[in-house]
Amino acid sequence: MQLWLIPILPLAGFLINGIFGRRFPKSLVNVVAVGSVVLSFLWVVKTLLALGSLQEPHLEHYFTWIQSGTAGDPGFLQVNCDFMVDRLTAVFLLVVTGVGSLIHIYATGYMAHEGGYYRFFAYLNLFMFFMLVLVLGASFLLLFVGWEGVGLCSYLLIGFYFDKKFATDAGNKAFIVNRIGDFGFALAMFLIFRNFHSLEFVKALPQAATATEGTLAVIGLLLMVGACGKSAQIPLYVWLPDAMAGPTPVSALIHAATMVTAGVYMTARSNVIYHHAPGAAGVIAIIGIATAFMAATIGMAQNDIKKVFAYSTVSQLGYMFVGIGSGAYGAGVWHVVTHAFFKALLFLGAGSVIHALEGEQDMRHMGGLRKKIPITFWTMCCAWVAIAGIPPFSGFYSKDAILAAAYEHSPAIYWIGVITAGITAFYVSRAMFLTFFGEPRGHHHPHESPPVMWIPLAILGILSLTGGFLFNVPEYLKEIFPPIHEVENPTLVYISVAAGVLGIAIAYLMYMVKPGMADSIAGALKAPYQLIYNKYFVDELYDATIVKPVVAGSRVVLWKGVDAGLIDGTVNGVGARSRDVGSILRLLQSGNIRSYAAWVLAGGVALILVMGFTGGLR
Amino acid sequence: MDAIFDSFIIVSIIKALVIFAVLMTTLAYLQWVERKVIAHVQVRPGPYRVGPHGLLQPLADVIKLITKEDLVPPYVNKVFYLAAPFLAITMALLSISVIPFGPIITVGPVRTWMQMTDLNIGVLFVLAASSMGVYGIALAGWASNNKYSLLGGLRSSAQMISYELPMSLAIAAPLLISNTLSLRDLVETQAGGFWHWNLVGGGQVVSFIIFIIAAFAETNRVPFDLPEAENELVAGFHTEYSSMKFASFFMAEYANMITVSAMATLLFLGGWMAPWPVEYGSSFVPPLIFAFFGLVLLYHGKQAVRKWDKITFPAFGIIFLVIAAIFLIPMVQGWLLPLFWFLAKTGAILFVFIWIRATLPRFRYDQLMAFTWKGLFPVAMLNLLITAFLVALRTK
């Protein structure tokens, strides 16, 4: 079935662009970058059609990557380079390559005037490669390879404008925070190997039923730590909002549609563990809902349009984890899909707005763009209604499925979720009103984006409108996930929809009917407003409790003490001594080759003598 | 043991003498043929005075060369100056010794091959000898202590090294197919009609062409005769040489021509094998040819324009007819036919050499080098790879 072609194509694109891109004209770079991704999308489609209905996971073995110990004994580790496609992977493959292709096409328009053009697309292709390895890998370790790879690419792309301090800082932040998560993931993998003697999904996971719940809970929580890092959940979500320093297509592709959902994929992949460890699942649900609520509230008070959507992403990811935690894996993955559509659309639309306003990101300087850039406006409206959970658009279905499951799990989570849904509708509407309606507050001359940018927007728009009832993901994934007994409870649906509508209504009231009402409210509720405006002071908290001590420790102990004192001292000492010796030996260097030859000859004679009389020649 | 040993020695000596004698006359007459052919290409009679149609011209040349004053310029490096021509002719003749002209023949008590000796590395031997041949020219050029000669020597040594590569690669391809290095076995593997020859059956057209081109360069023939380009270097490496020493360079060149032609015949054209089997009447081709020429000569003899021809034409016509008759004697056919085919093929290639000389202009030196390094060498390499691939597939 040649699964390997799927990731290899973007890798080839990366190599070509990375090596020769500097000399290529932009058109050629575009052809290579977009072409490779689109090709791999087509290959995915072809493969899935060929595989038909994936009742059984389709496994392909390429080569044995790591092997240690002897077969049979418990310490025997064998990691194969295998690729596996089951229905879960299929869903993610389609999302990653499909949305990826659209965003690549969009980026050719968005980045047209940026420097480092070929570099950008090389990184983007590399990201696609690692993301595909992540979803295709048939073992935790291979998944981890992709996991780290996408982390690397995210770092590179966040810091794409490496001449801007905040960009590089954001990159470092993302990288370091992710390390914490990866640490948890690595520990989880050790535990999995220790208990199940294998890292392959097909071998390890079925054994989960046999292990004790305690072990499973620990594994599950450690996995969740990893997921928290990658998918920006409490307490490790802080990197994602800063990650918006990267170019907007990157925010759309990596930090909304694909990479951040890797945690959801990983937890959904190891659903068996959570199924047998309800405690861990509960923790996930709580983390999820807490993140969702907190991020949503922060989103209300942000003025940078991308920041709003960044926090919205965090919050939506929270929803997904609620789904995972309350056993509705299908619903969680479904939300991944729909979210990929509408959040990518929101970001790309925001990018189109920013593009139209020559880089303006502050919503307070926007407004009245509805007439100026209609296509962007209408496409973003699709995303708006989708994320606000208005039936029958995509967001409604997935979010509703999650909430229903959450209600089964515990009503409290459901109610917070509903409130969050309201808040979500509110801040998205706020963003839309501030951006597109009212009077122009900025002094720009907006211009509609080129077709290469708005056509992907349109496609995504259609998808986010219809995605919900077109792809019934939970139905498709029913076999591979543990069953959940769903109860048709119309009231829940009405409530959540009502919340959404209410949120939009409030936003309309505050920003359309009575502009300025927002400020008065902010003035009235000074403390809470400041709190959420400053993102609950989480960054400051981390800075005070973790960053500063670490930095101080490194500076005093490691740098001044170990590095400068011990290591440099040793090295310099060695250097000095060898220089002294050399100054003596230098006298041999007469520069006369024949004298060297004489020395060599003397050595030969000596050697023969020694060997001869020690009997080495007999 | 000793009896066989002695007979071996004696037979070898006899063979050596025979081959040497034949070769020397061939060299002399090859010169005549060349002059004649070029003359007719340029629509002029060529040598005509000495003997009928200048048939005795070579003899006259030999006498002239021997009787000329043999002067050694005072400023040359004596040793190498004298050694060079000797070296050249020796290396040229050396490779003849492994070239087989035909199958086993039985002369009285001894049965032996029509070949001085068969090495199982015959091809390598020929290559080695030809690669040594360069020293003669290079040394001649250097020892003459004359800048034209030096340039000639430099050119020829560089040129020979450069063209040795494509030549070796071109040789390697048919060797891969025949899977042997012994020239005798090489021919044996091509038996049974021209569709078994390496040129046709092996599909070695490319390497054949490369081999011929490289052969022109190895023998310093037009269009690669840079080392003796008159209009640039007077006479190149043998400017300072006269009489027999000049003659030996001369002979060396022609001997090399014969060697490479014979090699081409053996490697690509199936050596002494008839182009199609005897049962389809290949044995009647030589007599027919000779008979035809005999009759033509007789016919011309009837209305000859010059009075000489009244005698010579019929005489030669009769000789030819006799030869044709000899070809029909069964007991000699066994060795005469193979010999005929071998000589015919070699002669054809030699004719190409002469023809080219009469036709093509000379290369410029940088063109020469660029041609081999950028043209011949890659093509030969590619051809070798493809051949190896095909052979590997076939043996699978």
Added chain:
Amino acid sequence: MDVILFLVFALIAVACAINVVVQTHPISSAISLVGVMGSLAILYLLLGAEFIAAAQVIVYAGAIMVLFVFVIMLLNAGAESRKGRSYTVQLIGVPLLIAFLGLLAFFVQGMSGRETVVFGGFQKGSPRDIGQALFTTYLLPFEVTSLLILIAIVGAIVLARKEID
């Protein structure tokens, strides 16, 4: 027969080798070196190393030494100047050399007992056998040498090219 051949060509080899060292003009040395190589080729044949003998003539005598001769002619290198030669190296070298040769000969005599070389006593030297070994046992070295040659070509070109400026 063997003995005669060996003695003849061994003597030629030694004579030529001495000539290589004593001749003041490089080209004389070069030609004598070719002589050494030729006679060594014959000795290889006696030892049953047909392929190596051929390779010796083709590669060493036919290519490498031609290159030497070519360079000597190109530089038109004259005879060695006798002026300003330092005898120090000779003073150290001669005794060392004598000791070296003596020891080597002594140990060699001691090592290989009474074994003798008879022509045809060794059959594994044919090109086929060499090729077999070359492409099975010695495949890696073979590839590595091919790489080495590539490097050498590039290096030689880089060194000898005219400075374009």
Added chain:
Amino acid sequence: MLTAVPISWYLTLSAVLFALGVAGFLFRRNVITVFMSIELMLNAVNLSFVTFSYHNKTNDGHLFTFFVMVVAAAEAAVGLAIILTVFKNKGTLNIDEVDSMKN
């Protein structure tokens, strides 16, 4: 009258040739001659290789010799190129005058 050559003669011959090569390296001052002395030593070593492979009845020695030849070819190409460059820059072939590596 012995009918076959003792193997030690070959080795001795190789030793002699090698010593002569060393002598050439030591006593000649023309770079090219020195280079040729190196080739001479290589040949001597090759001879002993082949002899030993006769002694061991394997053709490994031949392979080594073959590789030595290949390496010698590469070395000759590069070495002569270096000599050309040296001659171009210093205008001399005298090895004693090429001592810019001194001290």
